[in-house]
Amino acid sequence: MMTIVKKEQIAKDTIEMQICGTSIVSSAEPGQFVHINVGDGNSNLLRRPISIADVNKGEQMITIIFKVIGSGTDQLSRCIVGEELDVLVPCGKGYPIKSLSITKALLIGGGIGVPPLYYLAKQLQEKGVEVTSILGFQTKENVFYQSEFEQFGPCHIVTDDGSYGFKGYVTDLLDKESVEFDYFFSCGPTGMLKAVSKRLENHKGYVSIEQRMGCGIGACYACVVPTCDESNGFKKICKDGPVFRVNEVVL
Amino acid sequence: MMTIVKKEQIAKDTIEMQICGTSIVSSAEPGQFVHINVGDGNSNLLRRPISIADVNKGEQMITIIFKVIGSGTDQLSRCIVGEELDVLVPCGKGYPIKSLSITKALLIGGGIGVPPLYYLAKQLQEKGVEVTSILGFQTKENVFYQSEFEQFGPCHIVTDDGSYGFKGYVTDLLDKESVEFDYFFSCGPTGMLKAVSKRLENHKGYVSIEQRMGCGIGACYACVVPTCDESNGFKKICKDGPVFRVNEVVL
Amino acid sequence: MSLQTTLPGLSLKNPIMPASGCFGFGREYSELFDLNQLGAIIIKAATKEGRYGNQTPRVAETSSGMLNAIGLQNPGVDKIIDNELPFLANYDVPIIANVAGSSVEEYVEVTKAFARTSTVKAIELNISCPNVKEGGIQFGMDPELANEVTRRVKEVSHVPVYVKLSPNVSNIGAMAKAVEAAGADGLTMINTLTGMQINLSAKRPLLANKTGGLSGPAIKPIAVRMIYEVRQQVSIPIIGMGGIMTAEDVLEFLLAGANAVAIGTANFNNPMICPEIIKALPSVLNKYGFESVEDAIGKGHENEHTDLSRT
Amino acid sequence: MSLQTTLPGLSLKNPIMPASGCFGFGREYSELFDLNQLGAIIIKAATKEGRYGNQTPRVAETSSGMLNAIGLQNPGVDKIIDNELPFLANYDVPIIANVAGSSVEEYVEVTKAFARTSTVKAIELNISCPNVKEGGIQFGMDPELANEVTRRVKEVSHVPVYVKLSPNVSNIGAMAKAVEAAGADGLTMINTLTGMQINLSAKRPLLANKTGGLSGPAIKPIAVRMIYEVRQQVSIPIIGMGGIMTAEDVLEFLLAGANAVAIGTANFNNPMICPEIIKALPSVLNKYGFESVEDAIGKGHENEHTDLSRT
Numbered sequence A, B: 001m002m003t004i005v006k007k008e009q010i011a012k013d014t015i016e017m018q019i020c021g022t023s024i025v026s027s028a029e030p031g032q033f034v035h036i037n038v039g040d041g042n043s044n045l046l047r048r049p050i051s052i053a054d055v056n057k058g059e060q061m062i063t064i065i066f067k068v069i070g071s072g073t074d075q076l077s078r079c080i081v082g083e084e085l086d087v088l089v090p091c092g093k094g095y096p097i098k099s100l101s102i103t104k105a106l107l108i109g110g111g112i113g114v115p116p117l118y119y120l121a122k123q124l125q126e127k128g129v130e131v132t133s134i135l136g137f138q139t140k141e142n143v144f145y146q147s148e149f150e151q152f153g154p155c156h157i158v159t160d161d162g163s164y165g166f167k168g169y170v171t172d173l174l175d176k177e178s179v180e181f182d183y184f185f186s187c188g189p190t191g192m193l194k195a196v197s198k199r200l201e202n203h204k205g206y207v208s209i210e211q212r213m214g215c216g217i218g219a220c221y222a223c224v225v226p227t228c229d230e231s232n233g234f235k236k237i238c239k240d241g242p243v244f245r246v247n248e249v250v251l
Numbered sequence C, D: 001m002s003l004q005t006t007l008p009g010l011s012l013k014n015p016i017m018p019a020s021g022c023f024g025f026g027r028e029y030s031e032l033f034d035l036n037q038l039g040a041i042i043i044k045a046a047t048k049e050g051r052y053g054n055q056t057p058r059v060a061e062t063s064s065g066m067l068n069a070i071g072l073q074n075p076g077v078d079k080i081i082d083n084e085l086p087f088l089a090n091y092d093v094p095i096i097a098n099v100a101g102s103s104v105e106e107y108v109e110v111t112k113a114f115a116r117t118s119t120v121k122a123i124e125l126n127i128s129c130p131n132v133k134e135g136g137i138q139f140g141m142d143p144e145l146a147n148e149v150t151r152r153v154k155e156v157s158h159v160p161v162y163v164k165l166s167p168n169v170s171n172i173g174a175m176a177k178a179v180e181a182a183g184a185d186g187l188t189m190i191n192t193l194t195g196m197q198i199n200l201s202a203k204r205p206l207l208a209n210k211t212g213g214l215s216g217p218a219i220k221p222i223a224v225r226m227i228y229e230v231r232q233q234v235s236i237p238i239i240g241m242g243g244i245m246t247a248e249d250v251l252e253f254l255l256a257g258a259n260a261v262a263i264g265t266a267n268f269n270n271p272m273i274c275p276e277i278i279k280a281l282p283s284v285l286n287k288y289g290f291e292s293v294e295d296a297i298g299k300g301h302e303n304e305h306t307d308l309s310r311t
């Protein structure tokens, strides 16, 4: 059980929440997620996976940022400060930056794919990596965390309708601006990940992917994704992912 | 929609709640009930019937008193002051005291059958009727509203285990004490109603009965009870009751 | 936005109607809202003679659902015609009469009786009530019996006949085809699934009848699946039901292939649910890109899944 | 308070075991609690060759339930025996292997393979998986096919065989009797009910496989009814499952006639649910006046309803 210590709406339908209460959070890595039980045993029977957006090890606190899209996130958005949350943490495997030799990183986030990149950027900066971010949103009122990302380096905001920042998709911006990097790290809707992987096919990178989950811990085979090699293999997104090397699994 | 304006625990697992917000309450009669939706469309799909324990016409407010026995009453007990409740009010037919010529009344309540008798006693007193009450509870910690009933006249408390007041059942007390009355009015568990009807078979009286309900408004036939006459007839507890003349329906 | 839709015998203002047994004969709900808003009304089951039904308790709550074992309580078809239909005739809403029985003869007799009145615009043949000892569901579990009773009722009915299918079967498609072959004008589906709750204190089934019919949102996925399946096997229209609580649910049933829908259990949770859904429906249809109710019917069958994956 | 209970091939510390497909091969849960607490473990379905299963999405949430269409993904029986069973052999918990197939031969082959290991204490014959195109559920919908596959598997099995029944049938009692006659040592029931959810935006079924199996509290009343019904028709023991979330639910299944229970979907809601229920069970049994698990089995059948009413 973790306790909600802060809740704030930071963009349209988008809530930032801080929860604290277990020392395990200090081992959390960027790209990992929490698996939250928002139900009462009847409604919202399945847990909801939400990325870890930030970790405050000292206070045993993590930040999550989520968009209200259905009954589970709606229920979560109604929880109040002081309430307890039933959270499995941390789940999955994150961006393996500890083992990478890297000087310049490009972060590409789309919508609710942006949150995990924040903690990633923070960790990269601690390692002394130069960070450039491209964050895509549908429209102006969905934009969040621009100034937070600007702390780490150049941050380009892109909106589908051009109501804020650059107009178009994140890949359109890549065509315009030349960014140097050794690795890219991306998280967002599958369509975006596909486009990004294609556009940057000669680069090394990592993507974080989504799938509907049952158990969230690797036991039920709900969230599998085929691997790209010829082994006929598969990975479990909840356990082996959600972060994969680009071209490791079929998007 | 009505708003919860007060909530208080008045005995073990027993909550008194005041809700206000619709002018319809002023027509409510003692013995009628409210039908409360405590669910979210998944859990507690059916409404919960709870008797009207008191009415404050001026403030459009009613009091209910309920015992937490399962998921619905548990959910209701978690509602907080200021919250809105989805309430159908008033439902059913109450004690028809307006049409009765009566000078001395005996009220016999058992457990959560006590609440409707409070508003009844109040109305009887307004009519100038002398009121004697016998209230039965399982044990000391379940007892509530003794002083409230004492306002109206003699009030005997009976507990199953003798931990408070007279030890035994309400009918045992009737054997001990001689009470004079023209009509008796009873509400409580079916077993008690049966015993009381039998003990007082030569008296005129009314009983309020319970049954699991579907619609609560007379449409679904979930709550029927056979009539005692030879007509092979039936009554709907939610619509024709919950109050019936003694020997009108089969207990 | 047009909510109109036309089915055999029924010209509907909108596709929303209360389900049989959950709305009585309309009187109680008429005190809460104007029944003229409804697309149609399916009235409570009628048998030849009056029936008292089962002992109480007759209902139990379950997770996202309820069990009922009313047992077809009703005053008998003649009293329904004399005492209930004149009230409903005051409204400009097509009435569908639910016909039950324990023998083919009884179904035929009740149908014939309804032919006496012009208020009833269609028959819903209830061969799927799980809560009576004899008749009812037997006819709904055996394609041959279902075919026979449908054929016999069709012979005497002056109005279109919809057959109400039971979900308690291995092969719902076979049942649908059997009654289509017998001349059914439409299907209504699904009736309740047989279930039980045990009272831990009494150490026996909570319902006096032991088993009851499970309805409510819990069964919606089963209803949607069966309608989707049957839609691909027969061409007569379907009135869908089973767990509908919202206008989004209605759209889900339309996409699965229902031509109209009925709302049962939800009326108990919220007696205003039918008019509320009717009001919400246009904007839900609009949100998902549909221009009318008819535009949405069956549209869940056409789109292929696009995710990549090996098989 | 004794929680022990003995079934063919299985001596259980307590009647609680995870259901097949909801616990993998135990590894993930072993990181969360000591598997030695469990009464038994039913492992994920095994087929002869490895199977990738269906496309994703493979799960959808429904009211008080979920749909799954995993499609029997598994590495194949040989890899299970080589890679998974040695890990489970470390625990003092009986292992029940779930055997699936698309032909009688495949069921026989897989059962034979499991005879190679002493870790498997019983076979659960899965003739009820609704999520594969061929085999599986066919055998669970036809009493004759069910009888045949049971008989053939019994011929080669070195351990007791429990047959897992599908609820998607008209007559569950007939299925139970057919497999009892074929020599089944016990039954497990129920598997999932076939259902569907339609995605309103995509205008097609949400699951790539279109249909999936409905599980969770939504189906509990159906499971309880079927176990109650089957308990009156066969004498072999029953491992009950379908929507169990609490120790009270376990007692409800015992009263209905289950000798032990399995817990599926609830593991996803709360991965600690099995040990939590095991811990809560003694006080629940005690509260309702039972002295042991065995004392409660079948006790929901004996008490008559006492309310007065005419019929």
Ligand SMILES: Cc1cc2nc3c(=O)[nH]c(=O)nc-3n(C[C@H](O)[C@H](O)[C@H](O)COP(=O)(O)OP(=O)(O)OC[C@H]3O[C@@H](n4cnc5c(N)ncnc54)[C@H](O)[C@@H]3O)c2cc1C
Pocket (backbone or CB within 6 Å): A033, A046, A047, A048, A049, A050, A051, A052, A065, A066, A067, A068, A069, A070, A071, A072, A073, A074, A112, A115, A116, A209, A210, A211, A212, A213, A242, D060, D061
């Ligand atoms: C690893 C991972 C990390 C995520 N991180 C974030 C995050 O940081 N912020 C954020 O806003 N969202 C995130 N999501 C998406 C988030 O899980 C869904 O938006 C959420 O589950 C929707 O639940 P709901 O009840 O509101 O929607 P509903 O549509 O009512 O949910 C119905 C069911 O579908 C599942 N579901 C619906 N959409 C998704 C989806 N996109 N991915 C997986 N399951 C889904 C739900 O979990 C639930 O089981 C993440 C998803 C994954 C897999």
Ligand SMILES: Cc1cc2nc3c(=O)[nH]c(=O)nc-3n(C[C@H](O)[C@H](O)[C@H](O)COP(=O)(O)OP(=O)(O)OC[C@H]3O[C@@H](n4cnc5c(N)ncnc54)[C@H](O)[C@@H]3O)c2cc1C
Pocket (backbone or CB within 6 Å): B033, B046, B047, B048, B049, B050, B051, B052, B065, B066, B067, B068, B069, B070, B071, B072, B073, B074, B112, B115, B116, B209, B210, B211, B212, B213, B242, C060, C061
């Ligand atoms: C006319 C009437 C007036 C009532 N007045 C009061 C009152 O003033 N105070 C009070 O505490 N209780 C009263 N009750 C009883 C109250 O309705 C039940 O205690 C309550 O419904 C239990 O709900 P639950 O979800 O907590 O219990 P659960 O056992 O979880 O409920 C399961 C289902 O059974 C129904 N149910 C359970 N017990 C009863 C019961 N005794 N009568 C009817 N339905 C039941 C519930 O409504 C629900 O549908 C009254 C009942 C009736 C019929």
Ligand SMILES: Cc1cc2nc3c(=O)[nH]c(=O)nc-3n(C[C@H](O)[C@H](O)[C@H](O)COP(=O)(O)O)c2cc1C
Pocket (backbone or CB within 6 Å): B214, B220, C019, C020, C021, C022, C044, C045, C068, C070, C072, C098, C126, C129, C164, C190, C191, C192, C214, C215, C216, C217, C219, C241, C242, C243, C244, C262, C263, C264, C265, C266
């Ligand atoms: C209390 C109750 C009574 C019912 N009575 C009848 C009936 O008389 N005839 C009938 O065909 N169906 C009857 N049904 C079934 C409903 O019409 C409907 O098919 C079923 O409840 C599924 O829809 P729902 O989930 O919206 O309730 C009844 C259902 C309930 C809950």
Ligand SMILES: Cc1cc2nc3c(=O)[nH]c(=O)nc-3n(C[C@H](O)[C@H](O)[C@H](O)COP(=O)(O)O)c2cc1C
Pocket (backbone or CB within 6 Å): A214, A220, D019, D020, D021, D022, D044, D045, D068, D070, D072, D098, D126, D129, D164, D190, D191, D192, D214, D215, D216, D217, D219, D241, D242, D243, D244, D262, D263, D264, D265, D266
């Ligand atoms: C994700 C998932 C996978 C399942 N896989 C299997 C399986 O491989 N073999 C099997 O016999 N049953 C399988 N089942 C069915 C369960 O074992 C169980 O019978 C059913 O889910 C009902 O129990 P529950 O409501 O507790 O989940 C699966 C169920 C789920 C939810």
Ligand code: FES
Pocket (backbone or CB within 6 Å): A212, A213, A214, A215, A216, A217, A218, A219, A220, A221, A222, A223, A224, A236, A237, A238, A239
């Ligand atoms: S969600 Fe169960 S294996 Fe990934």
Ligand code: FES
Pocket (backbone or CB within 6 Å): B212, B213, B214, B215, B216, B217, B218, B219, B220, B221, B222, B223, B224, B236, B237, B238, B239
């Ligand atoms: S509860 Fe529906 S008629 Fe009384």
